[in-house]
Amino acid sequence: MDISIIICTYNRVDNLKDCFNCLASQEITSNFAWEVLLVDNNSSDHTKQFTLDYAAQADFKLRYSFESQQGLSHARNHGVNDFTGRILIFIDDDIRVSKNWLQSIVNAFNTQQCDAVGGRIHIESPAKLPKWITLDMYGFLGHQDFGNESRSMDGYKEFPFGGNMAIKRAVFEKIGLFDTSMGRKGTGLKKEELFKGEETDFFHRLADVGGRFYYQPEALVLHKILAHQLKPKFFLTLHNNAGQLESRRDASTYRRTILGIPMFIFPQFVRATVKYIELCVTKGPNFSFRQLMTVTYFLGLMEGYYKKNSL
Structure with a gap:
């Protein structure tokens, strides 16, 4: 398999239909094989049944897998170990990808000597953003946009965000998996669940060994913001x-x-x-x-x- 897309979720089955539908609408112009893995991180809703029902009629290959150990890093590592793609792409369940998203990521890997690719993430808010959320705070809501020109990133100050990141499998074989002591757990609504840092740690480790990073603005996704994130x-x-x-x-x-x-x-x-x-x-x-x-x-x-x- 060339491309494996990994989506980790916990009790957010209502997000999955839009997420899957956008993947089904991808405009592919080159020849490569791709698949999607939904990693259920111990959900108690009907995530499993919905995914299996959708997979039965989907035009793309969709698999369901279960990870009982709570935590986003555990779920992502499960996806790495369970999939065989040469390139692993991670998105969140509240992400909607643009129609040429997948093709633009593949184009970046085909034309650039890079180990990881990140695209643009624009936020979708359920309400007008409060005045106290200034532009320099958008990144804490998952927003990422380095402009319209593709270019290299250094891996320290600039690196892909977790809602839209693609990494060669060889990278995991070289530097290991995501640190499971970091990363969001559960819904992220409780203080003890809202720890991040696993992506920063991972990409800093990759940069330390000479990893190469590339920003692909054509790989645009929309990230749905929840009401509690605006408080x-x-x-x-x-x-x-x-x-x-x-x-x-x-x-x-x-x-x-x-x-x-x-x-x-x-x-x-x-x-x-x-x-x-x-x-x-x-x-x-x-x-x-x-x-x-x-x-x-x-x-x-x-x-x-x-x-x-x-x-």
């Missing part, structure tokens, strides 16, 4: 958890600490907090929220170091 709590939880994850991954030993927290973090936290207060006074809450996210990140960082070194 301040979502963004603050995301950043608090990111801070905890960063401290957990830090293998350094620090001589000067308070309650297990490295001393140098405290002045950074104070500066971030002072800046937030200044913005609240001068610009108002809509313009200061982005800085509050930074403050929350430092709180998570300190909480993580405290838990790791003092408990």
Whole structure:
């Protein structure tokens, strides 16, 4: 098999019809074999039956597989191990791909010396975005757009997002799978479920060994935003958890600490907090929220170091 498309899902059967229908509408202009694997990450709804019923009448090859270990990284790794495609493409169940999406990814691999390809992700919101969600925050909702020109990415500051990423199988054989200590678990509605970072970790590992990344703007997908993702709590939880994850991954030993927290973090936290207060006074809450996210990140960082070194 040339191309394997992996979709991981948990209790979101209502998303699958639109996702599958877009795949069925792909406009293919070259000769390659492709298949789709739906990885059910321990759903309790009728995901399995819906997928099997759809597969029975689909014009493309669709398979169902079950992963009982909760977590997006576990589900993605299951897909890697269960599929045989030379190129593995990952999308989410709330993604709708454009008609030339698959062909444009194949074109990128055929014409470029690259190990991973990422495309554009545009967000679809159920309502008008609140004013406090500024353009530089769209990425936290899964948005990715580096412009209309295709080009290389460095793998550190720029790399594919998980809702639209394609990776050669040889990469997994070289650097391993996604880190299962990271990544969203369950619905992502609870604080303990909303940890990310597995894609960043994976692509940084690939960049460390000389991996090559390519941005293909023609590979456009639409990402459906849920109502809870438009609330301040979502963004603050995301950043608090990111801070905890960063401290957990830090293998350094620090001589000067308070309650297990490295001393140098405290002045950074104070500066971030002072800046937030200044913005609240001068610009108002809509313009200061982005800085509050930074403050929350430092709180998570300190909480993580405290838990790791003092408990």
